[in-house]
Amino acid sequence: MKGLSLIEMLIAISLFALLALLGSSLLNISVSSNLSIQEKNDRLDKLVLLNKYLRQDFTQSVNTIPRDQMGAYELSTMELNSSDSDEILLRLIKLSDTDGLEDTGALRKIIYKLDNGELIRESYRYIDNEDPFQSEILLDDVDYVDLEIFFENVSYEAWPISEEIFFDSSLPEAVEVKIGFYDLSIFNKILLVNYG
Amino acid sequence: MVRKVEKDRIKILATGNKTLSGFTIIEILVAFFILAIAALAFSSLITDSSRSINLIEERFLANNIAENLALKNLVKDDYLTSSQYDEGEETFLGMPFIWERELATSVERNRIEIEIKVFSENGDLLGKSKVFKEVFAQ
DSSP, X not given: OOOOXXXXXXXXXXXXXXXXXXXXXXXHHHHHHHHHHHHHHHHHHHHHHHHHHHHHHHHXXXXXXXXXXXXXXXXXXXXXXXXXXXXXXXXXXXXXXXXXXXXXXXXXXXXXXXXXXXXXXXXXXXXXXXXXXXXXXXXXXXXXXXXXXXXXXXXXXXXXXXXXXXXXXXXXXXXEEEEEETTSOEEEEEEESSOO | OHHHHHHHHHHHHHHSOXXXXXXXXXXXXXXXXXXXXXXXXXHHHHHHHHHHHHHHHHHHHHHHHHHHHHHHHHHXXXXXXXXXXXXXXXXXXXXXXXXXXXXXXXXXXXXXXXXXXXXXXXXXXXXXXXXEEEOOOO
């Protein structure tokens, strides 16, 4: 029986080393690409969710009549950038899609606010509740949120424009939500509210 | 004496089984070659998955742009110019896109059809959106 010669062994080992190097770099690449894919996926997920929430909240905040806990009726309203508190971006008071007979309640208040780079959506069961019944962080690393409100061919920064219009027609035609991230990228979304 | 026996045993151990033989160098080379091909296939799998997530992201963003532009044209008159064809560039979440706008008027129905198409930089169609704007005869 003849074994491998030293040269053959050296060749085999060096080949193995090359392959091992290739394998380890492949592993490295796959781990890093997996990380970046996951990061992208997370961001996409969050944006899709944000899209869904914004659309749902804006289109359902039509001019219906919400109630407070005592049962008193109040006007359905949309407040954008006009709150006394700086961090609250939009406050929507709206009727939910249930009939109010279930314990989820038909009357809700939705607040979007920016707090330490986090875009938070809070939902309240009744319009005069102090604590949110649900609070969710929608996005991280948010630098600013700008709103542009479209109403009869004019853009506004805040809504309601005046008390008069507030009672006359409480909803704008469309709203553009512009979200600026710390990495300087911008995501914007236009939502129809009460057009046509 | 003892040493002689020991040596013989070693000799027997080394040459005892004449049919036993290792892989030849050619066989090892072939095996490694096959392994390398498998690794290559694996690496292409990784790039595939990252490419598809990029495509999904691109499409999502492009559709957002298309919808945004269409709705902007709908709610604000100053975005509407008289030219039937318009195009421009837009950066969205750090990614560059090219958009095209086409207008078609329907006189009988008093409306303008606004169609937005969004392309990647290479010219691939990624998303489109269409709205109808009511126009009232003056």
